[in-house]
Amino acid sequence: MKKNDWDAFAALLMIVLAVFAILEFFRNDRNQLISARGRAVLNDPALMKKVSAQLAEHEKKGVSGPVVVNLH
Amino acid sequence: MEITWGFLLLFTVFIFPGLIIRRLYFFGEFSKQFGYNDPLLKTVAYALVPGIINATLSFLLYDGLIGDVDLGRVFDAYKDMSDGAYRHAKVTGLSLDDHFRSEVLPFLALLYVQSFMVGLLSGQLVRWTALDTKFKIFRFKNQWFYLFTGLHRRFKKYQPHFTEGNLFLFVKADVLIEAGGTTKLYSGTVVDYELDPNDCRELSKVVLKDAQRYSKKTDQQGKEMMAPKTIPGNLLIVDCSKLVNINLTHVYETDEERSSRKQSFRQSWNNWTVLVSMLLFPLLFFRVPAIQADWYATLLAMTVVGKLFFWVVVIQAVQLFNPFVKDPKTMDFRIARGKEWAVKVVLLGVLYGVAVGIDNLSKWFLSLFA
Numbered sequence: 001m002k003k004n005d006w007d008a009f010a011a012l013l014m015i016v017l018a019v020f021a022i023l024e025f026f027r028n029d030r031n032q033l034i035s036a037r038g039r040a041v042l043n044d045p046a047l048m049k050k051v052s053a054q055l056a057e058h059e060k061k062g063v064s065g066p067v068v069v070n071l072h
Numbered sequence: 073m074e075i076t077w078g079f080l081l082l083f084t085v086f087i088f089p090g091l092i093i094r095r096l097y098f099f100g101e102f103s104k105q106f107g108y109n110d111p112l113l114k115t116v117a118y119a120l121v122p123g124i125i126n127a128t129l130s131f132l133l134y135d136g137l138i139g140d141v142d143l144g145r146v147f148d149a150y151k152d153m154s155d156g157a158y159r160h161a162k163v164t165g166l167s168l169d170d171h172f173r174s175e176v177l178p179f180l181a182l183l184y185v186q187s188f189m190v191g192l193l194s195g196q197l198v199r200w201t202a203l204d205t206k207f208k209i210f211r212f213k214n215q216w217f218y219l220f221t222g223l224h225r226r227f228k229k230y231q232p233h234f235t236e237g238n239l240f241l242f243v244k245a246d247v248l249i250e251a252g253g254t255t256k257l258y259s260g261t262v263v264d265y266e267l268d269p270n271d272c273r274e275l276s277k278v279v280l281k282d283a284q285r286y287s288k289k290t291d292q293q294g295k296e297m298m299a300p301k302t303i304p305g306n307l308l309i310v311d312c313s314k315l316v317n318i319n320l321t322h323v324y325e326t327d328e329e330r331s332s333r334k335q336s337f338r339q340s341w342n343n344w345t346v347l348v349s350m351l352l353f354p355l356l357f358f359r360v361p362a363i364q365a366d367w368y369a370t371l372l373a374m375t376v377v378g379k380l381f382f383w384v385v386v387i388q389a390v391q392l393f394n395p396f397v398k399d400p401k402t403m404d405f406r407i408a409r410g411k412e413w414a415v416k417v418v419l420l421g422v423l424y425g426v427a428v429g430i431d432n433l434s435k436w437f438l439s440l441f442a
Contacts, residue, residue, distance in 0.1 A: 026200050031199060
């Protein structure tokens with residue numbers, strides 16, 4: 001491999017790394033349909049029990065609007 | 073169909089890079105807005121604007137950083153190519169091959185790398201800065217993305233009805249669809265959705281988790297009522313081609329306002345450290361006259377591979393100013409513990425040693441070809 005080829009390879013590697021760096025930099029939980037915390041709640045039966053109970057209560061009240069659950 | 077030099081130039085320099093920018097700008101959930109099924113003329117026309125801007129920027133960048141571009145010579149060469157009587161082989165001086173290798177190819181490489189980067193960065197930047205929720209001109213056509221992710225509450229018209237501080241968890245949907253002359257109601261947590269390939273504003277399918285179907289039942293008093301029945305299976309894919317309406321219930325976590333702000337600040341701090349690391353990258357390759365230190369001269373004398381590894385050292389060094397780490401269990405940012413600080417410091421030394429070693433190895437390797 002000649003020096004120029006070596007440099008070209010390094011430049012190509014830099015471009016590929018830059019793409020990954022950009023994608024990693026812009027990774028955003030807000031772009032997910034289920035947030036990281038939401039996933040943790042959905043996968044935790046104890047927390048889901050609390051959510052279901054508060055959802056049922058919200059439904060029972062017949063109030064329009066988003067459900068704000070307290071998980072503490 | 074005869075392909076002329078003009079068409080080739082238009083396509084190579086303007087249209088194709090423009091298409092790359094547009095395709096990468098509409099990333100992830102917005103990819104259908106690129107318009108795969110649009111008429112060719114519309115696709116070309118839409119690609120031309122970013123293509124022209126990109127070509128102009130490339131010209132300025134190439135002219136300023138790599139070498140002077142003599143447009144007069146470029147146009148003359150272009151005219152020569154179109155002239156049937158012109159014989160390149162008979163021209164004295166630099167051959168066409170050498171012109172292509174030393175001038176045309178580097179410019180095209182810059183043009184395409186730039187279009188790739190601009191496309192990749194611009195769409196992500198709009199989403200990252202939330203410009204699309206603040207200004208309608210930046211808003212993506214996929215309205216379902218904003219509704220299903222709870223981002224709609226950042227729109228000015230929705231703001232009076234929602235509290236920004238609560239942490240979005242997930243959204244539950246009641247989907248009423250028409251089927252066989254009657255309506256059917258399905259309910260569940262939205263985990264995914266699909267848009268109509270011909271119209272990116274229209275919902276095509278919704279994927280529900282823990283889905284239930286509502287059906288009419290008669291209670292003990294003989295009253296008719298809608299009762300939910302759990303649908304066995306992991307996920308229910310509801311065809312929304314005959315969607316009547318959809319009721320969304322956004323589930324937020326309360327008492328998280330402070331925590332949410334804290335998390336937001338920690339995420340921003342984390343992002344800034346990444347950004348600073350990226351901004352320091354060119355300093356390893358381009359000399360900054362203001363820095364006159366010996367260590368900087370030593371650094372610039374490193375091989376490309378050595379510099380790349382040294383950049384990892386720089387990233388690690390910048391991380392010493394980042395007191396936050398992302399907890400793998402809770403996915404929340406928290407203050408780094410003593411053990412994590414120790415790892416950060418030790419890793420910095422190890423990476424420095426690796427970078428110096430790799431640089432020496434590269435120098436030895438290159439000396440074989442000297």
